[in-house]
Amino acid sequence: MALKADIGAMVLDAGFVRVRILAPFDPVVDPHTPIPESYQTGAPSLLIAALPYGNLQDPVPLAAGGAYIAPFAQRNYYREGVKRLQNLGSVFRTHYGGRKSDFRILCNSPVPEKPLARAAGLGVLGRNGLIITPEAGSLVIIAAMTLPFPLEQDKAEPELNPDNPFPWCGNCDPICPPCVASCPTGAVRGDGSLELTRCIQWYASGHGAAVPQEIARHWGKRLYGCTDCQDACVYNQLPIRGISSDEGPLPAYLDPVELGTLSNEELKARFKGTAMGLSWLGPEGIRRNARLAAQSL
Numbered sequence: 001m002a003l004k005a006d007i008g009a010m011v012l013d014a015g016f017v018r019v020r021i022l023a024p025f026d027p028v029v030d031p032h033t034p035i036p037e038s039y040q041t042g043a044p045s046l047l048i049a050a051l052p053y054g055n056l057q058d059p060v061p062l063a064a065g066g067a068y069i070a071p072f073a074q075r076n077y078y079r080e081g082v083k084r085l086q087n088l089g090s091v092f093r094t095h096y097g098g099r100k101s102d103f104r105i106l107c108n109s110p111v112p113e114k115p116l117a118r119a120a121g122l123g124v125l126g127r128n129g130l131i132i133t134p135e136a137g138s139l140v141i142i143a144a145m146t147l148p149f150p151l152e153q154d155k156a157e158p159e160l161n162p163d164n165p166f167p168w169c170g171n172c173d174p175i176c177p178p179c180v181a182s183c184p185t186g187a188v189r190g191d192g193s194l195e196l197t198r199c200i201q202w203y204a205s206g207h208g209a210a211v212p213q214e215i216a217r218h219w220g221k222r223l224y225g226c227t228d229c230q231d232a233c234v235y236n237q238l239p240i241r242g243i244s245s246d247e248g249p250l251p252a253y254l255d256p257v258e259l260g261t262l263s264n265e266e267l268k269a270r271f272k273g274t275a276m277g278l279s280w281l282g283p284e285g286i287r288r289n290a291r292l293a294a295q296s297l
């Protein structure tokens, strides 16, 4: 128990707002968002933690100049989370033993982070399909690290209840809550899932062969990042302090017309190490976003 408390304290000291432990888990632990049976770390414990990016940046109105990059992408918070967990892994190794490979980091990977976060009590699922934490709403990135020693498992809080899958959404209108009403394309179903082929952020991340006209007309000046369904959520409207990071800084606005003139190599160099430099977006995806944003300038 002392070991678990010490580890938890170190994770919080490293800037994470919440940390939980999962033992090797039962794939059916959460029937609402089941954990795929194929996913097993093989480790005695899995540490799962939330790193806040918050909302205390200066508000940037969509009407200002250029194409807009959402706050969550103005730094590479995934890289920041990995860096912080790597440092923690090295401290844990020194204190408690184990090999470097025992401290495997899972962040922005195919890991089913929502079911894991729910099962461990890191947060609850919102009707908008996002994990909401008590400390920082859904303005967090979720990262995990395997541990080579057994620790007591944390449980969902409140206990998972199929009859009440959204325990913190009770004060919102269940038929048309703010997250549903705010989505410009009707992608938020309100049942904890999204209709991805209607989601601007899904296309902005490079998915979909083409952006349908009915989605494109709501694109606005977004170069990268739609956050309307997050911004509308009551849990994200309190002041939430984010960690500071110098990983992959991007400005709030870029000129989409200029981006459209850059070669693949120039685009890769421009966004290397940033949240827009991730392999699944690629130069073609950035050019497509820029083209759509430029139509609203």
Ligand code: SF4
Pocket (backbone or CB within 6 Å): 182, 183, 184, 185, 186, 187, 188, 194, 198, 199, 200, 201, 202, 226, 227, 228, 229, 230
């Ligand atoms: S990211 Fe934007 S388009 Fe996608 S579900 Fe949220 S509000 Fe709708």
Ligand code: SF4
Pocket (backbone or CB within 6 Å): 126, 127, 128, 129, 166, 168, 169, 172, 177, 178, 179, 180, 232, 233, 234, 235
């Ligand atoms: S806006 Fe309301 S219903 Fe939607 S996720 Fe937030 S709390 Fe839940």
